[in-house]
Amino acid sequence: MASPLYPSNNPSSSIVVTRDEFNAFHTIDRTLFSRLVFHLNRDVDQSFLAMCFLLLLEQSGYARDVIAYLVSLPDAFVDAVANEIGVCINLLYNLDFASTFFAASNDDNSIIPLLLSMTGGKLTLRLINQDREIFRVGVSKNWTDVGTRAFTDLCERAHMINREKLLALEREKFIEDMKRLRLSLQQENPNRLSVQQVKIASPPPPRPVEDETNKFHKEKEIMEAKEKEAVVAADDRTVFLTFSKGYPISEAEVRVYFTRRFGEVIEAVEMQEVEANEQPLFAKMVLKLQCASMMDQIVSARSRNKFTIDGKHVWARKYVRKIPYPASSSTHI
Template structure:
């Protein structure tokens, strides 16, 4: 007989993520790190735990009596987030992108380097965004609300934040009309790919309290994504690519599916060169994949990748939408 799950209370949710919440408080109140940066760093660490680097947050929290070490770990994570924006492996840590995460590697006692954020760039972006929406917005929202005045006052005159060898200055062009105006426009750490993180935190997913314990992993740790990983919980934007073809060498939809694997492709929309069935060559296509990991596999760390089929060239790049999903 199937059993029904009782509604999850906020207290139960907060208790399950007690260590995560304690570390988040430590970052913003003890270390006085930028709020948005702290949210993104926590999301990145949670994502790393879900892809196979367990107990990272617990290990870092054990260093709270050595705040300089925690700050160094934050610096490494923040630099990884900046690296996701660069599209340039040579600009990574450790000269050439092969290392860089020396403290993180020591803490988890496993091999990890900045290169993962080059080779799995779009998987990381989608996974971190999913963690922000599904976890961070549920477990940190009350901390932001409950300490709104303190955080606003602290960030009022702060216009930059330096970490490691990277200095990030944020834009204050966009203004908001919420009670968190000073937080939403507070200078410090920003990241293009995640939009306005504070706004996302101000609009948490529905059924914050009503969610069952099964889909938040209270009974089984691995059930937090209902059998999926964070990078599986992505919108179409994250899985869409733009393909271009050489004039004079027509490529069919069948060839596109054959090249990238029909089992991996959700849809292909051919375009350019005229509409309908006028016989004119299609010059580009928009391809939606079933998994965001395929985007990284196709691009292989490049911004634009070149592929061949039947003697024809196909250039691929990530499709950029003008609006967020």
């Protein structure tokens, strides 16, 4: 049966999907691609191929939901996995690399340990080399069917940023060249320097100790005020999640579900602290500052929303910090 996103060749069964709808469907894929390109500063084309390769692993059953899993992990882990995928891509498209690689009797456990772990040992470099054509066809299909539609705008943005960086480097080089040229001219004609140019400025008078103390206290007050503002700001973008007793949910499940549904919006997840044999019944999910506007979408207009994570119910509402009542004081006569 044809998917709405991958219609069959029969025109009557095709369903037109807008770019926004297509991007929304591939939110989690776009999130990982953005991390590779913008956060980790990896090559755009290599990252494009890496995403097509990961999609193939999901489609072929080697690693179900591997993209959502990677999105929930730190940048260092994602970067390491991308490096391993780079080896696999080289194996697929560089025959000289393949012959050299296997001639050296390399061990998969030392070359792609993370991919081996995520695929339960099913994906090996020898398998990729053996089924090279199958993998290449799959990657190519994902390039055409998914990548060129889901990542095009992100690629254009990345290329624009790279062009701006290149221009900035060229400007810096031009300025440095002009400085060196001016210095060489001054060295050739030292008499052209005016008295003002070689005059050494006298140091400012030392500040009284009292002024330095006042400055320290003012800076301390400003820092404390900023810390309080940061706490308030975090509260304003915190979602309070409650879970059903008897249906435990882990932090990883929370991260994967909300990231897949709303994109990379999570700054932190604070689960209820419980004993090892007990189940957390609530958690605080802090949204990233730039994603604070997603609060209404997550908790809904009713300020309370219900989600289902792996068949388990989760209720979400806006977090409200409890203000403790002041202790009552009694006067004794």
